[in-house]
Amino acid sequence: MMSEEMGELYKRGLQSTEAMIWLLDANQKILLLSNGAQKLTEDYAIPLKKIHDILTGKGCPLHALQDVCQDCPIEGHLNPEAIPFQLRNKQGHLASFWGKLTTISDPATNIFYQYLEIRSWQTTQQVQQERLMLGYLNEAQEVERQRIARDLHDGLAQSMYSLMLESRRLMKKYRLEETTDSQQLDASFVELLQEVRTLAAELYPAALEDLGLLQAIFHLADQLKQLAGFHLDVNVQGKPFSFPKRTASHIYRIIQEAVTNSLKYAEVNQATVSFIFEDNVCTIQIKDNGKGFDTSTQKHGLGLWNMQERALAIDATISIYSTFQWGTTITLRLVRIEEIQ
Template identity: 35%
Template sequence: MSDSTERISKTLPPPTWIMDADYTIIDRNAQAEKFEKDYVISMEYAVEVAKGTCCAFQTDKKACKNCPLENKWAASDGFPITFMGRDGVSYEFFGKLVKTEHIWKLEIRYIDKPFESEGKSMLTYLNEARESEQKRIARELHDGIAQSIYSLMLETRGLKWTPFEEHQQKLQAIDQHFADVLLEIKSLATELRPSILDDVGLIPAINQFVEQTMEMTGFIIHVIVDGERKRLTSRGNVVIYRSIQEAISNALKYSGENEATIALDFGQKELRVTIADAGKGFIYDPYHLGFGLLNLRERAQSVGGTIEVETGIGKGTRITMNVPYKEGMS
């Protein structure tokens, strides 16, 4: 390799990989070699997250289409990413992907040692994601819906200056404009809340998610429903639906199996949801949760629920979430 390709020193502290224009690894330092021994690393996955074409936070493809970080993963201040350790536990890191001429350089740093230029934590990224999402919605309301309504006002007022014989044509155009605005509002509302829960209910929504996942991935998912179905709060439905999405996504990525089960047991005071697989499992430490499990726990707690994790190396994984029918009662 010539000097122009920025051959890296074997003494650089962060694990570093050098790739060509097609993201094929052409060099790595000693720390990168050690990193590959300690963690299950997919360079394709790392590049996709860095480029924003794959999301480290979202759990399905539809959510990724509206990523709140707006494809800014490859910014100079880095991006969050998770890798599974050889012990079966997922760990969080910061990455940075930089291009120089025709060469790509990827650096990975541990979560407690973020890039000195910004010193951000994962929580900071999540807060920024929410802030970015709020800004995006405000921008869409202002630049999209508000401008469309203003345009409709002008079109309507302009009718009085339009010859009578052209009124019908103008009214048809205004009617179509109204339909477009309504579609835009519905689209924005769907992003904020999965409307399928309101349209068909929790169980049909879960079944539809399962069917779509199996169709896209070939991953087999069994759904078992026991007990007399009872209504949860609107927020409780969202918590369960999003949690199932995330748990199934984790099973897809990490279990090493091609099958999982979702069981919903309607009890007297709460709904017990269990997502289980017979995969590789991992070492569970309730005091040092990875991002995915931490997110599941916080979701459950937000509606007065609890979460239990049963796993171990080679023992599969069972995640049980108990959600009360009335928030705050467990």
């Protein structure tokens, strides 16, 4: 049974959206539907079970037999984000739609539900273009982060280090190293050099590339504690496995965004990141006990939207659950994919 908090959260959210969304239990029973979904049912016959079968691979509008569908010769040419089908309106005319089925979990009960979304063909084309653009921007941003981080570390930081050594040489030559002014100058060099290196690490953490995702998150926790007094507890359960470089980068940015939001808005100084490894599945949960927020009004925020799009880019499911005074829980779930050499 869905918890009262999650039920109320989705009820408010679905009532305020024109998107066509159904919330289903494991038996495909309708628990909630949005205003947009209600309007669609007024104009079209909605064979929900048939649509569900199409989206779960039990049937397909392109093939007569399931065996043929599962061995589809055009696999890879269809958009995996959504499946096409047609609906007939009350006048008997057909219209094209796309459907997407996402599994979400209720953190309070650990029960999984199904989030069914239907879009018109025109709307879906626009969304796909937006996602392609966002994906391109994210990839370009990562490349630019790496470039700036290298310039800071290998260029500016090295130049500052050379200046610091030269100032020490001159102070020693003229026997000024024991004066207060020279000590303050040297301390300023050290502090500024550390700030530049910290900035470079924040832009693109070397630990992510050199040591992998988990060590990069532990390093992030150390940075947050030293620089902001924020305690990020990192828990790892099960036998860890590695992620492809691109996947690890997206996961890191999702965690970084979530933790930064906790630091800025939750009014707490502690959060937890848990990695749960089970066979070839990894579940990552970022949780704080802060003041929370209303996801129905904040869902269009750039940070939350970017987290969701990053999850989609690596074929992961993400759920964002938050209530006032009870904190926020973000759950990311993905299947292990071997990196192609």
